[in-house]
Amino acid sequence: MEKKVLMKGNEALAEAAMRSGCRHFFGYPITPQTELAAYMAKQMPKRGGTFLQAESEVAAINMVYGAAGAGARVMTSSSSPGISLKQEGISYIAGADLPCVIINIVRGGPGLGGIQPAQSDYFQATKGGGHGDYRLLVYAPSSVQEMADLVGVAFDKADTYRMPAMIMGDGMLGQMMEPVSFKEPIAPEDLPQKEWATCGTGMKRKKNIINSLYLTPDELEELNDARLKRYETILKDEVLFEEYQTEDAELIFVAYGTIARIVMSSVNTLREQGIKAGLIRPITLWPFPSEIINQRADSAKMFLTVEMSQGQMVEDVRLAVNGKKPVYFYGRNGGMVPEQEAIVEEAKKYLQK
Amino acid sequence: METVFDRPHALSDVVTNFCPGCTHGIITRLVAEVLDELGMEGKAVGVAPVGCSVMAYNFYECDMQEAAHGRAPAVATGIKRVHPENLVFTYQGDGDLAAIGTAETVHAAARSENITIIFVNNAIYGMTGGQMAPTSLVGQVTQTTPYGRKVEDQGYPIRMSEMLSTLEGSAYIERVAVDSVPNIRKAKAAIKKAFQCQLDKKGFSLVEVLSTCPTNWGKSPEEALDWLRENMMPQYPLGVYCDKLSKEGE
Amino acid sequence: MIQKIIFAGFGGQGVLFAGKTLAYAGMDEELQISWLPSYGPEMRGGTANCSVILSDEPIGSPVITSPDILIAMNKPSLEKFENAVAPGGLIVLDSFLIDKKVERDDVDVIYIPAKQLAEENGNATLGNMIMLGASLKHKDMISLEAVCRSVEEHTPQSRAALAELNKKMITIGYQY
Numbered sequence: 001m002e003k004k005v006l007m008k009g010n011e012a013l014a015e016a017a018m019r020s021g022c023r024h025f026f027g028y029p030i031t032p033q034t035e036l037a038a039y040m041a042k043q044m045p046k047r048g049g050t051f052l053q054a055e056s057e058v059a060a061i062n063m064v065y066g067a068a069g070a071g072a073r074v075m076t077s078s079s080s081p082g083i084s085l086k087q088e089g090i091s092y093i094a095g096a097d098l099p100c101v102i103i104n105i106v107r108g109g110p111g112l113g114g115i116q117p118a119q120s121d122y123f124q125a126t127k128g129g130g131h132g133d134y135r136l137l138v139y140a141p142s143s144v145q146e147m148a149d150l151v152g153v154a155f156d157k158a159d160t161y162r163m164p165a166m167i168m169g170d171g172m173l174g175q176m177m178e179p180v181s182f183k184e185p186i187a188p189e190d191l192p193q194k195e196w197a198t199c200g201t202g203m204k205r206k207k208n209i210i211n212s213l214y215l216t217p218d219e220l221e222e223l224n225d226a227r228l229k230r231y232e233t234i235l236k237d238e239v240l241f242e243e244y245q246t247e248d249a250e251l252i253f254v255a256y257g258t259i260a261r262i263v264m265s266s267v268n269t270l271r272e273q274g275i276k277a278g279l280i281r282p283i284t285l286w287p288f289p290s291e292i293i294n295q296r297a298d299s300a301k302m303f304l305t306v307e308m309s310q311g312q313m314v315e316d317v318r319l320a321v322n323g324k325k326p327v328y329f330y331g332r333n334g335g336m337v338p339e340q341e342a343i344v345e346e347a348k349k350y351l352q353k
Numbered sequence: 354m355e356t357v358f359d360r361p362h363a364l365s366d367v368v369t370n371f372c373p374g375c376t377h378g379i380i381t382r383l384v385a386e387v388l389d390e391l392g393m394e395g396k397a398v399g400v401a402p403v404g405c406s407v408m409a410y411n412f413y414e415c416d417m418q419e420a421a422h423g424r425a426p427a428v429a430t431g432i433k434r435v436h437p438e439n440l441v442f443t444y445q446g447d448g449d450l451a452a453i454g455t456a457e458t459v460h461a462a463a464r465s466e467n468i469t470i471i472f473v474n475n476a477i478y479g480m481t482g483g484q485m486a487p488t489s490l491v492g493q494v495t496q497t498t499p500y501g502r503k504v505e506d507q508g509y510p511i512r513m514s515e516m517l518s519t520l521e522g523s524a525y526i527e528r529v530a531v532d533s534v535p536n537i538r539k540a541k542a543a544i545k546k547a548f549q550c551q552l553d554k555k556g557f558s559l560v561e562v563l564s565t566c567p568t569n570w571g572k573s574p575e576e577a578l579d580w581l582r583e584n585m586m587p588q589y590p591l592g593v594y595c596d597k598l599s600k601e602g603e
Numbered sequence: 604m605i606q607k608i609i610f611a612g613f614g615g616q617g618v619l620f621a622g623k624t625l626a627y628a629g630m631d632e633e634l635q636i637s638w639l640p641s642y643g644p645e646m647r648g649g650t651a652n653c654s655v656i657l658s659d660e661p662i663g664s665p666v667i668t669s670p671d672i673l674i675a676m677n678k679p680s681l682e683k684f685e686n687a688v689a690p691g692g693l694i695v696l697d698s699f700l701i702d703k704k705v706e707r708d709d710v711d712v713i714y715i716p717a718k719q720l721a722e723e724n725g726n727a728t729l730g731n732m733i734m735l736g737a738s739l740k741h742k743d744m745i746s747l748e749a750v751c752r753s754v755e756e757h758t759p760q761s762r763a764a765l766a767e768l769n770k771k772m773i774t775i776g777y778q779y
Contacts, residue, residue: 004630006626006627006630006636006638024431031642050434052430054427054460055460058424058427058456058457059424059430062420062421062427062428062457063430064431065418065420065427066418066428066432066433067432067434069418069432070431070435070436074435088421089424092421115642171642175639175640175642176637176638176665177626177637177639178637179630179635198416199398199416199435200395200396201395203394204395208416209410209416209417209418210417210418211417261662261663261665262663262664264664265663268663340663340668341668
């Protein structure tokens with residue numbers, strides 16, 4: 001690891017991407033992710049890469065499709081309304097088994113919504129978003145350092161499983177500065193070759209085809225089922241989460257990203273008041289850390305999911321707890337961020353029941 | 354015995370999905386012949402569209418990608434930016450290129466993206482069963498203009514070659530037809546020139562090919578060729594609309 | 604120890620930069636730090652503020668609801684944040700720009716004509732550095748030396764003159 005620097009989350013995502021061997025970025029301006037694109041625009045030419053501002057999010061994601069199919073590590077970034085536009089391309093990328101990294105700096109919705117931090121795109125990210133049976137690897141960092149670290153993980157796993165990976169942040173994480181240190185850069189030429197990529201046959205091999213069209217149903221089902229097998233491996237091997245004070249906790253919070261930091265402060269406050277609270281912070285939203293939540297349901301009395309939405313991840317928490325214990329929800333939305341004190345009060349409300 | 358006619362090497366030995374009498378087959382073959390003649394099969398990456406040539410990834414021996422409807426120029430952009438030394442081309446119909454993919458087309462040209470587009474204009478949506486295309490003629494009867502395309506309701510057909518040639522990014526744009534042997538030879542020369550334009554790094558090139566759709570026009574193949582000559586050619590005059598290669602040679 | 608500071612003023616007064624300067628100094632002192640700006644649709648004008656946290660433990664929320672120190676560079680900022688300041692906290696306000704006294708009696712206040720001092724010392728736009736300097740008098744803040752060292756460290760060689768000027772203004776604020 002190198003010396004720490006002070007950087008915005010959005011910039012750290014861009015720097016980490018380039019250090020992971022990403023030399024192609026296609027984007028379209030939208031608040032609050034603009035620093036990422038600006039950083040790419042400044043740095044890519046210096047590092048022999050491509051930064052291209054596309055005519056639309058739709059075009060940008062299809063450029064990503066082309067570049068990914070051509071074998072490159074490629075990234076795009078946007079915020080909620082732009083990610084909605086990209087869903088067509090994301091479905092095709094998943095259907096063609098292409099790796100790429102998509103950043104969503106989530107803002108309040110629906111529609112144009114607002115530009116303040118939100119987590120209301122959880123369903124879209126983890127339950128499909130576009131058409132068809134497919135999944136994204138979804139990572140939810142909660143600090144600038146973790147944003148940088150997870151970019152590398154996302155590129156590696158996307159390549160391993162040949163599928164798109166998404167990093168979900170929000171305006172708060174994107175705009176805030178924290179010290180961050182980066183890994184040594186990998187040059188694109190040192191990355192493993194992708195033998196399936198379209199880079200010209202050189203008259204030496206059979207042609208490669210990047211495609212998601214299969215008009216015979218049995219062929220399509222077979223391919224989809226092969227993909228499902230990979231998804232099952234991911235569910236087993238790629239779950240990431242962090243636990244905080246859960247061992248003896250009576251009340252376990254479940255929260256991710258920005259809000260998990262705030263909940264962590266709430267846990268501390270509750271502990272100071274003699275209340276045994278803990279936190280499970282999913283780092284991967286898909287695959288979701290269901291197993292640990294289910295295990296903790298044996299010892300905890302209740303769960304309280306806190307989100308910057310009207311309640312999306314809470315559905316997965318309930319599925320994980322599977323009726324063992326009550327699962328409550330507290331959230332603010334539209335760009336409102338739950339305050340530490342309010343979370344403490346909410347927890348006490350349920351504990352006194 | 355001397356071989357006087359054969360399948361081009363770049364053309365796969367597969368059955369196409371084109372209807373009998375449709376001129377898509379000719380255009381598909383011309384592209385393969387040019388790839389052979391330029392010795393570029395091994396360096397080419399093609400992009401298939403959505404429409405009648407959706408299966409084009411099966412028709413060529415070079416690497417291929419299938420794009421979403423209208424997005425082929427964006428996909429080609431992605432490929433070309435990764436592999437600038439490859440020959441990257443798209444093969445698109447009129448609905449794909451001039452309706453759902455207009456933005457991608459116009460901006461690829463505006464960026465002078467160094468790719469080549471083979472644009473097949475048959476004035477109708479073929480694959481989906483004969484709906485009005487952005488290039489359908491005024492008065493043309495289609496499934497979605499059963500009383501003929503009316504200016505008051507559906508407006509005017511788009512002349513893509515003329516429109517794109519106004520952009521500074523366009524390097525070579527020509528409109529050709531495949532209705533006769535002389536025109537087929539000219540079409541092939543145009544495709545070759547467009548590919549050469551890309552190899553010379555001159556920027557965006559597009560060849561618009563007037564093509565028939567006997568099935569959806571409700572005509573015999575021969576009648577369809579006549580209809581193309583009598584109705585499409587006046588609306589879509591053949592010729593070179595933009596040529597930066599020759600200009601620089603002068 | 605955890606120190607929560609809000610820098611607030613009009614866009615263009617350099618509140619974000621003042622916060623960054625402190626954040627860098629905190630980082631160099633090997634503290635945990637976070638710097639969080641307010642952001643909105645307007646690029647210029649309007650109010651701007653940033654929240655800086657310095658801590659020797661991992662920082663939970665980067666959002667400050669109750670600052671230990673408020674650095675107010677205009678009247679709306681004072682009005683917005685005055686009541687949020689933690690009891691026993693510190694308010695530093697630019698008395699040249701704010702014609703109002705702090706109403707609370709459970710906080711310390713430094714009235715400093717920062718913009719005027721900056722102007723008298725050669726650069727009217729560096730009131731933000733004066734204010735930062737004044738805030739360093741709080742007992743739990745980073746030392747003046749550490750901040751000056753950090754300013755030097757993080758200013759590019761090509762702009763060494765600016766680093767000198769910033770250090771001078773910070774020192775003037777501190778010594779006021």
